[in-house]
Amino acid sequence: MSKESVMSKTMAIAFIVLTISAITGLITMVILYKTQIDPMNPTPRPTFPSTTTGPPPVMRLPKNLVPQRYKIFLQPHFYTKIIKEVNVTSPNQTLLFTGNSTVNFHCIQRTRTIYLNSMDLKVSEPQVKHQDKNEQIKVSGMIFHEDDSNFLEIQLKDALEAGGNYSLSLVFSGEVSESLYALYISTYSEGHPEYEGDPNTERFLVSTNLEPTGARSVFPCFDEPEMKAVFDVTIIHRLDTLALGNEDVAGSSIIDDWKYTRFHPTPRMSTYLFAFTVSEFTATPSKHERVLIETFARPDATKAGYTKYAANITGEILKFYEKFFEINYEQKTLDQIALPDLAPAAMENWGLITYEEGALLYEEGVSSLLHKESIATLIAHELAHQWFGNLVTMKWWNELWLNEGFATYMSFLAVDHVEPAFKMRETNVLNSLHSAFEADALASSHPLSPPQEDVQTSTEINEMFDAIVYNKGSAVLRMLADIVEERVFNKGIKMYLSNLKYENADQDDLWTYIQKAVDDDGGHTNVAKVMHPWTKQIGYPVININTENGQIYQTHFLFNDSSESSLWWHVPIRVMSEVSDSRLVWLETSNTETKDEFISKEGEWILANVNCTGYYRVNYNSLNWQRLLFQLESNRDLIPLMNRGQLVDDAFNLARAKLVDVTLALNSTRFLWNETAYLPWEAAVRNLEYFGLMFDRSEVYGPMQAGAYLREQVRGLYSFFKNYTDHSAVPDDHSLQQSQITAIHVACSNGLPECETMAKKMFADWMNGNGTNHIHPNLRSVIYCQAVAAGGEKEWEFAWNKLQSSTDTSEKDQLRQALSCSRKIWLLNRYLQYTLDSEKIRRMDVASTIYYVAKNVAGHALAWNFIRAHWAFIIVDEGQLVIEGVTSRFSTTFELQELERFARDYDLSYTARTVYQAIEQTRVNIQWVKENKDTILNWFEGETSS
Template sequence: MPFQTGMSKVFAGIFVALTVSIIGGTIAMVILYKMDLSEANPTPRPTFPPTTTELPPVMRLPKSLVPESYTIFFQPHLYTRIIEEVNVTSPNQTFLFTGNSTVHFHCVQNTFSIYLHSRDLTVSDPLVRNEDTNERIRSIVKHHGDETDFLEVQLDDVLEAGGNYSLFLAFRGEISDYLEGLFLSTYVEGNPEYEDDPNAERCLAATNLQPTDARRLFPCFDEPEMKAVFYVTIIHRRDTTALGNAAVQESVIIDDEWKRTRFHVTPRMSTYLLAFTVSEFTSVESSYERVKIKTYARPEAIAAGHAQYASSITGKILSFYEKIFEINYEQSKLDQIALPDLNPSAMENWGLVTYQQGDLLYQEGVSSLLHKEEIAKLIAHELAHQWFGNLVTMKWWNEVWLNEGFATYMSDFAVNAVEPAFNIKDLFVMDNLHIAFEEDALASSHPLSPPAEDVQTTAEITGMFDAISYSKGAIVLRMLADVVGETVFNKGIKMYLKAFKGENTDHNNLWDFIQKAEDENRETKNIAELMHPWTNQMGYPVITINTTTGEIYQKQFLFNHSVESSLSWKIPINYMSNVSASARVWLYATGPVKYEEFISNKGEWILANINCTGYYRVNYNQENWQRLLTQLETNQHRIPLMNRGQLVDDAFNLARAKLLDVTLALNSTRFLSKEKEYLPWESAIRNLKYFVLMFDRTEVNGPMQAYLRKQVKGLYNYFRNYTDNSTVPEDHSSQHNQINAIQVACSNGLPECIEMAQKQFADWMNSNNTNNIHPNLRSTIYCQAVAAGGKKEWEFAWNKYLSSRDTSEKDQLRHALSCTRKIWLLNRYLEYTLDPEKIRLMDVASTIFSIGRNVAGQALAWNFIRAHWEYVSQGGGSLLIAGVSSRFSTQFELEELERFQADYDLGAAYRTVSLAIEQTCVNIQWVRENRDTVLQWFEGETATVEW
């Protein structure tokens, strides 16, 4: 699963920690557990406290039973085409699904109860059988009906340790409208004016089970360590195709209405990876020798070639991973499917990877050239999971970073291998570094590997799917690879994957194998000791270097400078100066520690964390800062590209934490008037956005916009010949920066930019549906033209959104509609999000997020979210809160946010609201302390500029 952005998608007690990995065959498990449990007494039932107490229930399943295989039959009764019959008041559609399952398990400790998970299912007809004697054991089913989701099968006879048993259950449930479990997705095929053609609307069923929704599909041992193999059969409408994790074993017509598709057995895997779809989709096949790779999508999209790009790179990415890991992909087939609805953007189900169609499909001449980068990164992320997550899985959700951090880290290398022209490595690193830095600077952050007992409920589990697990996980792995060397690191992860193939791990297992590779390389680093602070502590350090004394010390970096912290890390410090090459020292203590290497001569500057290989910020004494900023303004190329961006990022964030004067941070942007590279500009835009959010409702906004117009004018003119002629440069980094130039110039009122956007949009409106705006530039030009326009431009964009069949174009227009400054239009747009015929549920959160980030729409969106929380939060409550709270900087807004947390059922968004409360407190104090200084600085920089 990718990090959402959005995405982030979000996500704490257990009474006993996992102490044993379940490995080996049945005999080994029996021996192991008998050693641990010398007296084979029946396992007591988990205790459920009386309602008069506030103690939480036991959230983890007992370990008395070990599942080995499931045989499951599913029958979705869904019709893919809705038929309105004469004299019938309702159409033929039904959202029922039925099925039955038989789970075969081994007993390792005597028990009178079978505990598994079930949620929102009607379960019946239990049949427990002793597989060794073929005797039936009488039983009854009891559902506990609380947050544990426990389904208890109470037995008349004890299940004995060492025995093999099976449990049959019939079940039924409803196909969900809310993108969870087995869910409904709809789309239009053929005539877009489908009111005249009821058969044009199609329905499909698809699953999304991560992290705890397998229990919505069938009763199961729904914990990642309880792996099993799955024999799956789907009964589905005869004119549909069923896809599953494994290859089809047989597909036969049952009668005039139904077809039965039976799949080969899956690899041994966790329940959250089970997947199937039932649809009328067609496919395009990729060329690959050993694995049959198919990409499925709407027939119309396949026929138009929209899946061709994804299909062309999937085999190459799979081949890259097979070579670097030296382990072949486990299955004979790999299906990818572009779904009209899905939350999150994609899901790594073993053998059946699901995607939001807009994130997988590419339309030549309509989609941005840069969209290929997003498609490649997403496929690379999901395919990396076939090893990290599917083949080798974390023991419990508290260490989901072992899945997501690795997939994020490895996808960088895969994309670089198959699409080197994208040149994304530096961009990818900086993006993840800054995302992690932002969230991990709050006292309400969490470690990469928090204690398992802190991550128990579904909301707590979902909360682990955040920037820490994804982005910090990737950056910490990159830092370790830099310390031990990529050769040693890659050798270690290959041994790790081979050793734990089909099993579950924790971070200590990873350190053991990196250590083995390190020892074979005759190095002496203690990997576990080095990495423990980075994974078991929240946050990250800022190191401060005094180039006058050579002293260096560390402390935890926090935006809230009043929070005390005694944490420390073992920090590898790569550094250079303007007169010497790079070298490395280590900081093991809090300090101060003196290093002669850091004493600079007159005019010499020291620069630490070269190429941002370490997960830490760097502060310097005032003299060294001034020398670095002077270097940037005179010849910025003497400083490595990534560090040009990072110097800006460090300066602004150190100023936010009151470790540096805010004017020095602002001074770090002066060199941008001569800078043409993407990374420094992207870093500056990201950081100046905080100033925009804090001050665009105040008198600071006028001189701030004037300063940004002055700084961006050179960059805008650098690309102007391309932009005015609606073309783009060949270099991908330059393509990104051209978009930056337009966004900054237009949003800050550069007249020539606004004139260009209005002209190109007007030409489209007046050209009888011929759109000559370059696909790369459409999103930003649409936005700026709608922002500068009124009702006519907004309604033109809305009608184009409704009529467009291209997902990329629809996404660009959907975002542009949120850019208007007309409050009544924004209010209308918010109301549209309540109608799934206008805005799909999966798009609701991102639409409201965009409106909330608009200064004209922020208050509207905040009121709207509170009025309609139950519905709008289904598409991503955490994203909604992140959008509307980003400007909060007053005591009144803080109190409103605190009331919201107290009064609403926030579910997985609770932690995001806590983060927003903490950030708002930081914002209030920061604005109070810096507003006058910031105003004076911008006024001084624009004294001769009209604003």
């Protein structure tokens, strides 16, 4: 799965936050997550109050029965469109689904009880059969456990014998969900105004979204990832619809006006990968020598060519992975489908990958060119899962990072291969690294691989899908590849995949195969010894280097310096100097050591963590910091590009942790006046946005916003692109396109007159141009936001009407974001109220819309009041995202008290960790503001006066 909720929409959110910067004047992505800490970690952590009501002590299924094969018939009874008959007051739609299943299993240990999972299903007619003897076994009772285990207990008159093969048949029914989980219903308009169909005709489809524990809500099953089985599936659906499943179609028949579509049996796979859809969608094929690849979408979207880009690159990415892993994709078909509604950005179901359509469709002339980056990265992520997750699956959800960390890491390599012009390897690596750093700098973080007993309930499992698992997982894999060399690392993961195919693994299995590759190559790295601290402890180190005497030591990096920690890591340090190339040096204790590699000679600077291959921050003595910053200002090209961004990011975060003076962080941005590369600017503006969040309601914000510093720093960058921007054009170079957007955001939000004039004029021309939009798609997000912010009701209503009439998902997303940029409180309040009406704001867009409003200083208090008034409605969707947005500005004692009261009085459910992490961050913010407010005010006042 790709989350945003971290990859759920992580890339989209990053782009969205850029838009909101028109209000705050600064740009960021703040991702805060929280889960458990490994018992080996002595760091104090908050105590989380229980949000469940007495779950049983054992939440896991017993291991005495091993499922082998399911035979499933499922019949969703929904209609694809509403038929309103004369004299009939209610429409014909029904959300009922029915089915029956038979699961064959092997008995390991004698038992009179069968346990499996079932949730929100009416289950009846249990029949148990001894397959070896062809004998029925009488069922004496059936009990549903009303707790978070979701156990369905089948009690038997006679015991199942060890070594025997049995089957359990059940009949079941349930309701198709309207909450985008399990088996759910989705809606869309049938036609595009320029193509066939009536755009006002509402259409319906059903789809599954089962990760992590949704399968039990579709059919009774052994719903744990290690209990793999073969699935033999038949979908019964209406004649005018198409059923897609995990495998290709084996045959079909028509019985009583229903179509029976039978699929070939799947490979052995986990229940969370089970998937099917029933729709009227049409397909676009991809090129591949052996696999039939088709990308499905709304018929009008297919006809308009919106699926072409995805279809064009999917086959190329799949071929890249097949060659890289030296293992062919296992099935004959691979379907992708762009769904109007999906909670995550995508889900990697084996053979049937589902995508939220806005994340997959691309419309030439309307979608931003940069949107191709997110499409390619998302497809690469989901296709990587066909090996990491589907072919080889983690044993339990506590090691989810073996799925998601690998898929994130591999997506960087795949996109770099199929779209080298994007130069996404550097950009994605830093974005991923910084997301992980932010989440992992709190005492309430969690290890990559927590103990299994800490991840038991569905709530605890869902909380694992965060920036730690996705982004830290990717970062430590990249670090390990650098330690042992990529070719050795690649050999190890090929053996891991080949030897464990169709099975389950834990991280020790991964270390074993990489160790074998290391040994075969004559290496001496003890892989498990090096990696265990990185996966079994929370957090990461800051490496402290004194270049005057060569002394070096590590400490646990935390924003809250009152949290004591004795953690240490085996740290690989790639170090270079002004006159020497990079080399690898190990730091393997928490004690101060002296190493010649870190002694500066004849005034040269030392740079550690070259190209950011290590998962740590670096702090230097004052003199080396001065030399590095001088080098950035005098000849920045001697510093590798990724490190130019990382030096800025480290300086700001070290200042947040009170390890360096805040003026050092601010001084690290001085070289930007002559910088055109995206990564350094992104790092600076994202970090400065934290300053904006802390001070945009205080007297500090005047000099920050109205002062000349950022306006003058960005003037050169804006001028570099001015000819392009004034003519609504973009450069050919993909990286420069990103820099152009940054230039416009920073320039307009800091009052550069020519930028403000340009933005307002372009939007006014669109409003007065008979509906023709001549704003380049790359620039629309920032122009829309600027215009709505500077305007009033007329501009807001124009954008709202365009949102309602548009059929392009990319355009709709940009307009939806821009509407939150208004400075009119009454308009923002109305916008929040619209999220309660699914006719105005789709359910899947509710959380992100509230998030956008909360990030606007004018809408922050409104959003906080709104979520408390409507929490029961909001938490059904992405409550974590809403909490992150609304609490990111909290920095006063009163706000802390309100947040703590919220934690006491509301049912937090799966957002509990996010809320308690926000409480910790708010405490850090209060202290940081108290200690740095005057210094920051003086610095900006000094810049303004000079």
